[in-house]
Amino acid sequence: MENQNETNAPEKPHKRRIRYSGTHPKTYKEKYKEHQPEKYADMIEHVIEKGGTPAGMHISICVKEIIDFLQIQPGQKGLDATFGYGGHSKAMLECLKGEGHLTALDVDPIESAKTTERLRTLGYGPEILTVRLQNFAELGKIAAEEGPFDFILADLGVSSMQIDNPDRGFSYKSDGPLDMRMNPQKGESAAERLRSVTKEELEGMLIENSDEPYAAQIAKAIKNRLRRGSIETTGELRQVIDEALSFISGAEHKEAVKKSCARVFQALRIDVNSEFEVLYAFLEALPSALVPGGRVAVLTFHSGEDRLVKKSFQAMQKAGLYEDICREVIRPSAEECARNSRARSTKMRWAIRAREFESHGL
Numbered sequence: 001m002e003n004q005n006e007t008n009a010p011e012k013p014h015k016r017r018i019r020y021s022g023t024h025p026k027t028y029k030e031k032y033k034e035h036q037p038e039k040y041a042d043m044i045e046h047v048i049e050k051g052g053t054p055a056g057m058h059i060s061i062c063v064k065e066i067i068d069f070l071q072i073q074p075g076q077k078g079l080d081a082t083f084g085y086g087g088h089s090k091a092m093l094e095c096l097k098g099e100g101h102l103t104a105l106d107v108d109p110i111e112s113a114k115t116t117e118r119l120r121t122l123g124y125g126p127e128i129l130t131v132r133l134q135n136f137a138e139l140g141k142i143a144a145e146e147g148p149f150d151f152i153l154a155d156l157g158v159s160s161m162q163i164d165n166p167d168r169g170f171s172y173k174s175d176g177p178l179d180m181r182m183n184p185q186k187g188e189s190a191a192e193r194l195r196s197v198t199k200e201e202l203e204g205m206l207i208e209n210s211d212e213p214y215a216a217q218i219a220k221a222i223k224n225r226l227r228r229g230s231i232e233t234t235g236e237l238r239q240v241i242d243e244a245l246s247f248i249s250g251a252e253h254k255e256a257v258k259k260s261c262a263r264v265f266q267a268l269r270i271d272v273n274s275e276f277e278v279l280y281a282f283l284e285a286l287p288s289a290l291v292p293g294g295r296v297a298v299l300t301f302h303s304g305e306d307r308l309v310k311k312s313f314q315a316m317q318k319a320g321l322y323e324d325i326c327r328e329v330i331r332p333s334a335e336e337c338a339r340n341s342r343a344r345s346t347k348m349r350w351a352i353r354a355r356e357f358e359s360h361g362l
Ligand SMILES: C[S@@+](CC[C@H](N)C(=O)[O-])C[C@H]1O[C@@H](n2cnc3c(N)ncnc32)[C@H](O)[C@@H]1O
Pocket: 058, 059, 060, 061, 081, 082, 083, 084, 085, 086, 087, 088, 089, 105, 106, 107, 108, 111, 134, 135, 136, 137, 155, 156, 157, 158, 159, 160, 182, 278
């Protein structure tokens, strides 16, 4: 006899387990369990315990140091200039205890949509959290609309979700399209940028943005390759860098290629996203975006960024715009660096807006 239940049941599409070779998934996409933290909490905890960052996630840095400094009180108004995975936003929202408001900015439409959804699910509705797809370079305009703010945080650079996803083209460690745009819907990709700059401009970019010691050789190799063919993927760029450093032999070659790849990819990313220009605009607008006595903390990840923040804070303190700034840079603890290797290069600086100043066109 025919089983009625079976014939009437809607056909469920058969879902095959994601296939990967070996016993463990290796690539970003194969790590399907890490992409579902709610479902595989144990696995996520295990990856973090071992000092890794689960795929599709970002581990927030210096959370305690930031929260201790910002002294957030319920009822205050704050700005997270770099929303990312929302870890810092969540910690700041917890301090508000349901009273006040947090505005969060990000230029990445892909990740900020996911983060917004996650925080909304946690109960942070639009009455307490506004998310704007906007560059922090527009701080002046944002503060005029939503500020001034009692506290501001900027955690610069890229998130782990961006750097680990080969489709975004930020990393030399996996192959993908050479893109590097934090907002892939705007501006030139890294591949296009390499085509549009001259050899001299490229060499200057590698020196200015990441002190690349082999800038001349690498810029020449890239432009030579582009005359004969194309560089469309992260793997192809890595290969050109490898060939450009062929004059370094033996065991040193591999190490030199790795270090130059890290520097060249960083320099290109800074250029593609105009990172120094937008940071400069943000720093210039900061004092006027804060209430008197308002607090700002900035996390930087390379010396160029840190220098810019340090110089701006010092100059503005001298001009009477900040009543206090950190004398020494704050670094994450040894325990935090052991838990999260990505924290190792982090530097935190802070400033407190002066109680009184004339904002002459600032
Ligand atoms: C290091 S992550 C922030 C991580 C975040 N603090 C957390 O706890 O998850 C940096 C984020 O800032 C964003 N971002 C970088 N430059 C930006 C800019 N100029 N304006 C707005 N967002 C920016 C990136 O897209 C990225 O999502």
